[in-house]
Amino acid sequence: MTLIRGIISRVLNLFGPTPLSRRKALWGLVLIAPNTIGLFFFFGVPVLMTFWTSLQQWNGIQPAQYIGLENFQTLAQDDKFRDALTITLKLVGYTVPAEMVLALGVALLLNIPLRGRGLLRMAYFIPVVTSTVAASVVWTNVFQPESGLLSKIVASTSWADRKWLTDPKFILFPIAAVTVWQRIGFDMVLFLSGLQAIPNVLYDAATIDGANRWQRFRYVTLPMLSPTTFLVMVLAIINSFLIFDQAFIITARFVPGGVLDSATTLTYYMYERAFVDADLSLGYASAVALAQFAIILAITLVQLAVQRYWVYYEAGEAEA
């Protein structure tokens, strides 16, 4: 009897030490239930199926064969996978800082009460909704050597006849540029909404204390904006790891995936394995996707863990 009571109280204690905290815990579970259940059913289940597929040898038509961890063993020795990972990491490195700094800058400027601000904000948002086909035509044209817009602007430098789109040495630059171009608007929207949550009284107080413009930015805007910055950073890193469309925009008219696989990102490699290859293997493609998933997850978990050192929440930390 006491044993059962002990177990019950232990279980109850998991939810909180007092009846009130237990009730709060129950409320929390009820609130998150619809979205969580829906997410796990509609997207979690397919991901679990991907886990299962990764243990199989399956070309999508013949019956699948269970082969254990063989796909992952192959993966560990796959040079192409390693190349794709390197390319992806480089792109993450090129794009994430650039898009965050530029988007924050644009958001700050477009937070100033300017005439025509709405239209300017829209101009920066438009890349998010512009047809990727149009983007492909225009950007490949901009980066075309000799006749492209870029080479006209940099006419007398060594950049003018550089083969941005075909030379494996340079291909990542236009891809990064297009990625940043496309995502500034997205990040700007998040930053703009984050900026509104900073109470004006803080700026007034800082001004009274004699803070100059830079100090107000450094000691009021940045810390108060940190929850949004955290959001943008996590999403930017995830999205850069998943780059697919942008690589396609730049390489589709030449050699999809880049000459000699120079623009084959992880997602593109996975796609190739699953849908393009003559000897395609959905099991192997799933293993690639899961390896990619594991890397992103690890990075995101580190970010979640480290956020307590730099992200300031008005209502106190997320109480881990």
Next chain:
Amino acid sequence: MLKNKRQLVVLLVVLMISALAAPVRAQDGEELLIQPQPCDEPGTLTMWVWDENWASIIEDSIAAWEADYCPGAEVNIEVTPWGQYWDLLRTNAAGGDLPDVFNMSQTFFYFYADNDALLNLQPYWDEFGVDTSLWGSGLVDPYRWGGNGDLYAAPVNWDTITIFYNMEMFDDAGLDYPTADWNWDDFAVAAEELTVGDVYGAAVYLEYQAGYPNWIAATGTTPIVDAARTACTLDDDGSLEALNFLADLYNDGYMPSISELGGTSADDAFNFWASERVAMITAGSWKLTDAIDQVDFDWGIVQLPQNPATERSRSIVHSVGYVASANTENPDLAANLILYLASDEGQRFFAEGGNVAPANPSPAIQQLWIDSFGDTDLNIQAFVDATQDSQGVTVFDEIWDPINSELVVLIFDLDFPVETAVEEICSVVEDELP
């Protein structure tokens, strides 16, 4: 003698009965190559196509099939964008739901045939009395499978390659217009003479169908991969001869680079040509409509030049086919529909629709297609002639694209020597071979 007479009578009776049973739309005196048959039992079929223009033509022809040969049958046509067609087909295949009848391309046939996903149509061809050799070998050989060379698809159209040239530029250079019997040397001379200022003489190397493989085929070598899919042929003598011929023209400045053209598709060469930046291009029959509608200078069509040694010019030919799923619940009905689409009667819809050249080789049908372009002096017959000595597609999946574009970029943009580029690409191609 008597026996023969009796046979004749029987034959006549059979012909009359079949003529009564099936409403034939043939004009008098016209010989029908493929005769549709009434279906045994109507049912429901799903069918996938990738092009909206095709879809509307196919809808019309299927309506006629349903009315005349299979009352009560129902065909649900689903149109999928070309860019995602193959991904979606593989998704559905993985789910075990291939459509009953679907569009197939020679470059993707191998995968489905190799995995026993397709219905063998040969028994039906035999039953319907269709001699499958009536189609040119380039059209159907890539759709044959198994030891007996059974035909798994009905070819619906063909695409061949010719040269489009700017007549005004030939006039300015004081050159005679090329004729069907010109050869590579004549071509090289013309390319040189036609290169003036920022106008190039030719752009004839892009992509698989309308590019360098035509030149390799002219030497007698099967381009990129041999027909048995066992070896890379790019390092064969014929391939090297053709690639070096083209690379020399490029290195001498008579052909633009990929970077200048802005892409590796034959469309990029076409745009260059339509903007009067290049005098001669290799162009596919699918570009006829655009060229007629959009080009405002005088231009002509001529057969590909002949290789001086072999004295042959050979066009790459590609044919879209219709196939049925091996798991279809109505194989007889699916085969009956496919027969209709390949028949003279079904092919009329394609011929009259223009743009898509009908696969059925009946002269009447081919003439119908030529006439669909209206009153023009253009030598459209050259495309039909090119089907004669043509080269079928042997490449598949990744070798079809992007690997073959890669070769083009290496040689014609990054200035790799032909031998180095070929070595690089052959190693990739061999990875892909079964």
Next chain:
Amino acid sequence: MNIPLIPVWMASHVVAAGLGLVGTRILFASRNRSPSKGRILGLVIGLVGGLTALFLFWLALAYMVSTRTWAHMAAGVEPPLFSYHPARLFAKPGHILVYAILIAGAVVMLLPFFWMASTACKPPAETNRVPIKWLPDNPACRENVDLLYEQSPQFNRYLRNSALVTLGRTFGQFVTCSLAAYGFARFRFPGRNIIFALCLALLMVPFQAIMIPEYILIRDLGWLNSFRALIIPGTFSAFALFLLRQAFMQIPLELEEAATIDGANPLQVLWHVTLPLSVPALAAFGVITVQAAWNDFLYPLVVANSQNTRVVTIGIALLQGERRTPWNLLMMGSLVATLPMMLMFLLLQRYFIEGIAMTGVKR
């Protein structure tokens, strides 16, 4: 002193454009002559000269007009209604620089959009030109709209389907994700961090990797080619959850506590306190969710590509054949599909306004 404002303002633009043109001319002509000299001269005249002319004219105007306006204000009279008012345009002189930067950036941002819009109005013969044309010689907007509907008679239906899907998903996500975000932001329960991390993890798998399982799942539910398949899975989102959670956590606790003490239950607090204080975040949520639902392509293609349930992105992709790219129609279709998104953004961006979040906050 009565200054003819508009003509002067326009004249300044004409002069600037003229100088720019001269500069560009020299720049381009230099390709055949002495390159370096011509190029530098062209750049200097074009950029510096043009901008300086513009700047000087504007400054002068700003000065003249502002004195006038201030005089009006001093007299307590409403300044004349005049929208192109340099003095109003630049609340502070520093704003000129801000405009210069923003407009330069906007040009880069708009380049593909501009080409899309101009190609939508080109006759077919002008779509294939090298180098690409930035403006049509013989605009054919009307004709292309007619052609678009001729080629794709169901285009309006696709637009309606997209609108339905977008509304359904956005409303659904608003409900499920604001509840869940509130739960994660304000309540402590066992497994909270793990569940949250798992939700985020769903953002880390490329759709191509789960395309086949997703198809099988929807098929086994019997939902293929239905609006259920298009809408219901889209009413759950890890992204919106993350966005709203971050926003809710920025709201001071005291306000909610006050409401709780007054006897409100969590749902009431969420509705009456938290959500009203999160208007800018909800606007961001709206912009991004609407846009994502409207532009979704691969998922609808896999599960609902029948004539009745087809969304507009698929309708546009269908305009292109294997060997046939009618650029003008493709771009006209894209333009028609982009305009609602632009309108949506213009309406929602108004809520990115300082102060809304903090109205009523006493600290």
